[in-house]
Amino acid sequence: MTKEELFEKNKIVLKKYIPENAVEEVCRLIFEYDFKLIVKKERKSKWGDFHAHPEKYNCPVITINKNLNPYAFLITLIHEIAHCKTYREFGNKVNAHGSEWKKNFQLLMHNFLNTEIFPIDVLFVLRKHMQNPSASANADIKLYKVLLHYDEWSLEKNLLEYLNDGDKFQYDGIVYQKIIKRRKKIECIQVSTGKKYLFSPVTEVEVLID
Ligand SMILES: [Zn+2]
DSSP, rough: HHHHHHHOOOOOOOOSSSOGGGHHHHHHHHHHHHHHEEEEEOOOOOEEEESSOOOOOOOOEEEEEEEEEEHHHHHHHHHHHHHHHHHHHTSSSSOOTTTHHHHHHHHHHGOSSTTTTSHHHHHHHHHHHSSSSSSSSSSSSSHHHHHHHHHHOOOOGGGGGOOOTTTTTEEEEEEEEEEETTTEEEEEEETTTTTTTETTTTTTTTEOOO
């Protein structure tokens, strides 16, 4: 694969995880700092990490949790790229979250701190966070809270196909229960009447927790 083809391929994949206007610049950073990005299933203990010498690969590896919303994903990714940049410049001679990393994180984040990429409420808190970034974004309660807000809005989690069988949801003000997937449709029952309905798996619903 040529460099251009790889760049285009990376762009398509990244679009699923980060704000669209950030994709081009992140692709550039992947080439500049030459690392592998692995999107992992959710880990409760962390949002992402950086390995300078991973076992299986001959270049540094960054891993990010796939369940993060696009803004949390991007912030975590830039945090980890700053580790990669710092490693390329200083090796292991400096502290992981020391002044060299902070400076690099600020420098890399600079191109993303605008309303083309972040919603204004995230941007406001993020700008403050970047003045003296902590070792993890979720250690900054204000940033964590504003990001969490977008988790609840994250479309994917409200699609019928992501609900478990037996879960209740609301659609057009009516309460249904998801029963089972049949071919390309999902069978549900209207709770009040017991009548069966078939929904598309990508129907956006309001999840009900009782
Ligand atoms: Zn870190």
